[in-house]
Amino acid sequence: MSAFIKDLLELQFLQNAVIAGILCSIASGVVGTYVVLKRITYIAAAISHCILGGLGVARYFSVVYDLPWLRPVYGAVFTAIASALLIGYISLRAKEREDTVISALWSIGMAVGVLFIFKTPGYNEDLMSYLFGNILMVSREDLYLIGVLDLVVIGLTVTFYHQTVAVCFDEEFARTRGVAVEFYYLLLLCLTALTVVLTVSVVGIIMVIALLSLPVAIASRFFDSVWKIMLAATVLGMLFTLSGIALSYTPNLPSGALTIVIAGAAYFLTLAWSSLRRSKIQNNAPDASS
Amino acid sequence: MKIDSSPPVVRFSDVNFAYEDGNTVLENINFSLDSGDFACVVGPNGGGKTTLLKLILGLLKPLSGSISVLGRSPGHSQAQIGYVPQFSKFDAGFPVNVLDVVLMGCLQRSFSWGRYSAEQIDKARAALEAVGLKGKEDRGFAGLSGGQKQRALIARALVSEPRLLLLDEPTASVDVHGTEQFYCMFEELNQKFTILMVSHDVGFVSGRVKSVLCVRKTLQIHPVSELTGEALQDIYGVDVNIIRHDHRCSDKGHICPHS
Numbered sequence: 001m002s003a004f005i006k007d008l009l010e011l012q013f014l015q016n017a018v019i020a021g022i023l024c025s026i027a028s029g030v031v032g033t034y035v036v037l038k039r040i041t042y043i044a045a046a047i048s049h050c051i052l053g054g055l056g057v058a059r060y061f062s063v064v065y066d067l068p069w070l071r072p073v074y075g076a077v078f079t080a081i082a083s084a085l086l087i088g089y090i091s092l093r094a095k096e097r098e099d100t101v102i103s104a105l106w107s108i109g110m111a112v113g114v115l116f117i118f119k120t121p122g123y124n125e126d127l128m129s130y131l132f133g134n135i136l137m138v139s140r141e142d143l144y145l146i147g148v149l150d151l152v153v154i155g156l157t158v159t160f161y162h163q164t165v166a167v168c169f170d171e172e173f174a175r176t177r178g179v180a181v182e183f184y185y186l187l188l189l190c191l192t193a194l195t196v197v198l199t200v201s202v203v204g205i206i207m208v209i210a211l212l213s214l215p216v217a218i219a220s221r222f223f224d225s226v227w228k229i230m231l232a233a234t235v236l237g238m239l240f241t242l243s244g245i246a247l248s249y250t251p252n253l254p255s256g257a258l259t260i261v262i263a264g265a266a267y268f269l270t271l272a273w274s275s276l277r278r279s280k281i282q283n284n285a286p287d288a289s290s
Numbered sequence: 291m292k293i294d295s296s297p298p299v300v301r302f303s304d305v306n307f308a309y310e311d312g313n314t315v316l317e318n319i320n321f322s323l324d325s326g327d328f329a330c331v332v333g334p335n336g337g338g339k340t341t342l343l344k345l346i347l348g349l350l351k352p353l354s355g356s357i358s359v360l361g362r363s364p365g366h367s368q369a370q371i372g373y374v375p376q377f378s379k380f381d382a383g384f385p386v387n388v389l390d391v392v393l394m395g396c397l398q399r400s401f402s403w404g405r406y407s408a409e410q411i412d413k414a415r416a417a418l419e420a421v422g423l424k425g426k427e428d429r430g431f432a433g434l435s436g437g438q439k440q441r442a443l444i445a446r447a448l449v450s451e452p453r454l455l456l457l458d459e460p461t462a463s464v465d466v467h468g469t470e471q472f473y474c475m476f477e478e479l480n481q482k483f484t485i486l487m488v489s490h491d492v493g494f495v496s497g498r499v500k501s502v503l504c505v506r507k508t509l510q511i512h513p514v515s516e517l518t519g520e521a522l523q524d525i526y527g528v529d530v531n532i533i534r535h536d537h538r539c540s541d542k543g544h545i546c547p548h549s
Contacts, residue, residue: 162397224432
């Protein structure tokens with residue numbers, strides 16, 4: 001731990017990692033709250049797996065045709081938004097078989113990504129860092145991108161807070177009030193897509209969904225309004241990612257995986273604590289009445 | 291109070307509706323609802339009661355025929371309708387307090403920025419008082435009882451000061467005693483609003499409502515006093531047993547007071 005703090009003051013890649021963890025936690029705390037309340041974790045997971053396709057294709061063209069400006073993350077943003085809009089369109093227009101289409105997109109995106117990464121000359125270690133995340137690889141440019149996307153997420157959430165909460169709570173009623181429900185639903189999916197792209201750099205495609213949902217699941221046991229849960233989930237997300245980075249540093253463990261294990265442990269501890277408290281209240285109740 | 295020349299609040303002329311699978315739900319519906327009415331829509335499950343409400347709200351479009359709501363086409367009069375959807379569809383644990391639920395009724399087509407105005411908050415408090423939830427503003431919605439949740443949703447519909455109140459099975463989650471209180475509240479609200487509600491409990495409604503619309507693909511209007519066994523059979527299409535409260539059972543068998 002002391003080695004981590006000493007290196008943190010000197011090594012830029014470690015500072016980048018810490019800043020990335022903090023910035024990502026903001027977006028994932030805010031958007032994760034929507035994802036959990038609107039019950040679209042499955043859609044968020046599908047978007048995150050689709051991203052591999054965009055990453056793979058962008059990296060392939062970048063390497064093979066020598067296009068240094070074409071960074072994989074651009075491919076990721078494009079794929080994420082495209083798949084979010086496609087899934088949104090399908091779930092708004094054709095209510096049935098929504099899950100089948102989502103599953104298909106999920107695996108097709110991954111398959112395309114694996115094919116392109118396989119055919120890209122050079123080392124293929126990137127595949128592993130996309131799947132499981134490698135926060136120590138985050139560059140200064142990545143940080144700017146993450147910062148901008150954070151501002152977009154916060155700006156849109158503040159602007160449309162009441163509308164988006166109303167749509168999450170009761171879509172049909174919001175529609176009868178003239179609220180553009182379909183617009184807000186697609187907006188939420190796009191915010192989810194952008195957040196997923198950011199979070200992939202921290203914990204990787206496969207574990208994104210845990211970082212989106214676990215802090216919210218814990219926070220919603222303690223707070224009863226949407227914005228409080230957003231704030232609490234953000235703080236918890238920071239706590240989990242930073243402790244993940246710090247604790248994985250000296251033993252040289254993959255930080256993404258450790259972050260998720262810490263978040264998961266915290267979640268189950270919360271569950272155990274609240275069920276213990278509930279049984280305590282139930283046990284005490286007869287005594288109080290007698 | 292009522293001006294004779296004022297158009298009916300809701301008017302259906304020769305309305306037909308079918309879902310995409312071709313299943314006809316409503317056939318040749320004609321009725322009008324006057325200002326100040328308290329009408330109850332009854333009928334079997336799948337008979338088209340909720341469909342009727344959604345047509346009025348403009349959430350569904352009729353296959354043929356015309357609907358006018360407050361003198362306009364359904365989509366255009368939404369702002370003047372207070373809608374209370376079926377309660378069972380809600381996420382019971384949603385993290386929101388009672389006042390914020392009611393304030394959702396203030397949302398409009400035109401986008402408004404930032405916080406709700408002091409005037410809107412005053413209206414929301416008044417609406418909560420009207421449904422008997424004064425003092426519960428800061429309570430979590432998730433922690434309310436079924437009946438209280440239902441009242442909060444009614445307050446949410448009232449806050450936009452609608453001219454027509456549409457309620458979809460508002461007493462489904464309320465016990466018998468609570469149901470009676472709900473109808474007292476509806477009677478009071480009816481002084482200000484025209485009410486159209488969907489309900490299962492026919493017998494209980496009849497004492498309070500002014501007219502009953504019986505929907506089973508087609509629609510028939512029964513004045514309340516005429517809601518007899520034959521009328522019920524008409525609605526449900528099968529023999530319906532009505533409980534006779536003047537008839538007692540004992541271990542010796544059935545004893546009718548008049549026999």
